[in-house]
Amino acid sequence: MRKPTKTLGAVAAGTLSMLLSAQVLAHGDVTPQSVDTHELKQLGDEWLDENPYGEDYEKHDVALEIGFSAYTQNCARCHGLEAISGGIAPDLRYLEPGIEGDDWFKYRVINGAVRDGRVYMPKMADYLSQEALWAIRTWLVSVSTAE
Ligand code: HEC
Numbered sequence: 001m002r003k004p005t006k007t008l009g010a011v012a013a014g015t016l017s018m019l020l021s022a023q024v025l026a027h028g029d030v031t032p033q034s035v036d037t038h039e040l041k042q043l044g045d046e047w048l049d050e051n052p053y054g055e056d057y058e059k060h061d062v063a064l065e066i067g068f069s070a071y072t073q074n075c076a077r078c079h080g081l082e083a084i085s086g087g088i089a090p091d092l093r094y095l096e097p098g099i100e101g102d103d104w105f106k107y108r109v110i111n112g113a114v115r116d117g118r119v120y121m122p123k124m125a126d127y128l129s130q131e132a133l134w135a136i137r138t139w140l141v142s143v144s145t146a147e
Helices: 003-025 060-074 098-111 130-142
Strands: 113-115 118-121
Touching (some): 098 130
16 A cells, blocks of 8 residues: 555655744744734733733633733744743743743843844744733743742
């Protein structure tokens, strides 16, 4: 039977091209996926210092849902599905919860990460709204394994 062999070859080629494009993306290309945040409290242009969608927020659940989906579409290709890193980028489950973690999160998504002129992480805040990014932060806190 020749067919199964062919199919396996096609699968292998598909996997390879996925890996290759992940590598290209890890070097800074961004294809932002728009995130609908109209159900959440709107925050304006000025960045807040603290996550406004934490556990005390009345629509915390909505923020979690939006955050999970926005993370999966915009961050997972580098930081891993479910925030479990495959090694390309840091494992975001280890980010500190609370305001210090909020601060570091905000710094990184606004500034990205550039070393020796190479973009390791794009400035995600250029592509996603503050609302979308705080929703992602909300979801990340919910899967945090940091003490
Ligand atoms: C193109 C790959 C890429 C994408 C897309 C990406 N990141 Fe990153 N991110 C990185 C890399 C690489 C680092 C480590 C940078 C360094 O240490 O200099 C990083 C670091 C971070 C850090 C700091 C982590 C730590 O432990 O210090 C946070 C927070 C972060 N990213 C959040 C996000 C969020 C949220 C998104 C999606 C909105 C995102 N990143 C999308 C590659 C990416």
